[in-house]
Amino acid sequence: MRLFTGSARMPKLLYNYYERRLARSLDASTVPRHIGVMVDGNRRWAKQFNAPTSEGHQAGADKILEFLGWCQDLGIKVVTLYMLSTDNMSRSQEELDELMGIIANTLDLLDADVDISVHAMGAPELLPDYLAARLSSLTARVPAKERIHVNMAIGYGGRREIVDAVRELLLDADAQGRAMADVAQQLSVDDISKFLYTRGQPDPDLVIRTSGEQRLSGFLMWQSAYSEFYFCEALWPAFRKIDFLRALRDYAGRSRRFGS
Numbered sequence: 001m002r003l004f005t006g007s008a009r010m011p012k013l014l015y016n017y018y019e020r021r022l023a024r025s026l027d028a029s030t031v032p033r034h035i036g037v038m039v040d041g042n043r044r045w046a047k048q049f050n051a052p053t054s055e056g057h058q059a060g061a062d063k064i065l066e067f068l069g070w071c072q073d074l075g076i077k078v079v080t081l082y083m084l085s086t087d088n089m090s091r092s093q094e095e096l097d098e099l100m101g102i103i104a105n106t107l108d109l110l111d112a113d114v115d116i117s118v119h120a121m122g123a124p125e126l127l128p129d130y131l132a133a134r135l136s137s138l139t140a141r142v143p144a145k146e147r148i149h150v151n152m153a154i155g156y157g158g159r160r161e162i163v164d165a166v167r168e169l170l171l172d173a174d175a176q177g178r179a180m181a182d183v184a185q186q187l188s189v190d191d192i193s194k195f196l197y198t199r200g201q202p203d204p205d206l207v208i209r210t211s212g213e214q215r216l217s218g219f220l221m222w223q224s225a226y227s228e229f230y231f232c233e234a235l236w237p238a239f240r241k242i243d244f245l246r247a248l249r250d251y252a253g254r255s256r257r258f259g260s
Contacts, residue, residue: 015242022245026074030252032205034078035071036220036227039064041211041235048235054098059237061106068116070241071148074248078149078201080121082219086157089126100131103154107134115147121197122156151198158218165195165222198223206251208244210236226258 039060046056064081071079083103089096110116120139124132135152169191173183193199203223207216212233216224230247232239 019242019245022242022249023074026245026248027252028075031074031076031248032251033076034080034202034204034206035076036080036082036204036207036224037067038082038207038209038213038217038219039236040209040213042237044211045235045237053095054102056237057099057102061102063237063239064106065109067239067244068110068148068150070244072115076148078151078204080151080153080198080204080220082153082156082217084122084154084156085218086123086126086155086160087217089155100128104131104134107131107138107152110150111138111141114143115145117141117143117146117149119149119151119197121151121153121161123160124155126155149201151201153219156197156219158216158221161197162192162222164197165192168195192222196222203227205256206230206247208232208247210234210239226256228254228256 042056042060043053044056045059046053049055064083068079084099091099107118110118118135118138118141120135124135127135131154135154170180170183172195173180198220203225204220204227206229207220207224207227208230209215210232212231214231220227228251230250232243232247234240234243
C-alpha cells in the first residue's frame with residue numbers, strides 16, 4: 001500500500017519539478033504584454049465524462065480564474081478572453097441560459113479581486129439584461145492598483161467589431177461636420193483602430209487557442225494582424241499551467257518581424 005501511494009505521488013512530484021523548471025527558463029523580457037485566449041473545448045470536455053454541458057462550461061469558468069492567476073504571477077498586463085461569440089448565440093436556449101448564469105457568477109468573482117480591471121467587448125443587446133448590467137457595472141469600476149486588465153469578449157464577433165468601428169468613425173465625422181468624401185480620402189488604419197473595442201490597448205502579442213482547432217473564428221481579426229499564434233490540443237478545462245508555460249516558451253523562441 002505504501003508503494004502504491006508513493007508511486008502515485010511521483011508523477012505529481014515530476015510535474016511540479018518540470019513546471020518550476022519551465023517557469024525558471026522564461027526570461028521576463030520575453031513575456032507577452034497582451035495575450036488573447038480562445039477558451040475552446042468546454043462541451044467536448046464534458047462529453048468525455050458523459051457529463052452535462054453545463055458542467056463543462058463551469059469547469060471552463062473555473063479555469064479562467066486559475067489562468068488569470070498564472071498571468072498575474074508572470075506579469076502579463078492584458079488578457080482578452082473569447083468567451084461567447086455571436087455565432088454561439090444560436091445554441092439552444094437552455095444551454096445559453098446556463099452559460100449566461102455561469103458567466104455572471106464568474107464576473108462576480110472577478111469583481112471580488114480589487115486588482116483586476118474588466119472591459120466588455122461585444123454586443124450587450126444580445127445578452128440578458130442582468131448580464132449586460134453586470135458587465136457595465138464591472139467595466140465602470142476602476143481599481144486603485146491594476147495588476148491585470150481583462151477584456152471579456154461576450155456576444156463578440158470580429159466582423160461586427162470592425163463594422164461597429166467604421167460606423168462610429170462615420171458618425172463621429174458627421175458630428176464634426178466633415179464631408180464623407182473627405183473622410184474616405186483621408187481614412188487610415190489608425191483612424192479605424194481608434195474606434196475598435198480595444199482602443200487604447202496594445203494589440204495582442206500572442207493568441208492561444210485550445211482544443212486542437214486551428215482557426216481564428218473571427219477573434220480579434222483586426223488586432224491580431226501581427227500576433228503570434230499557438231494552438232494547443234488540450235481542451236480548455238484541462239489546460240494546465242505547463243501547457244501555458246510551453247506556449248510562452250514557444251513564443252519567446254520566435255523571431256517577430258511584423259510583416260517586414
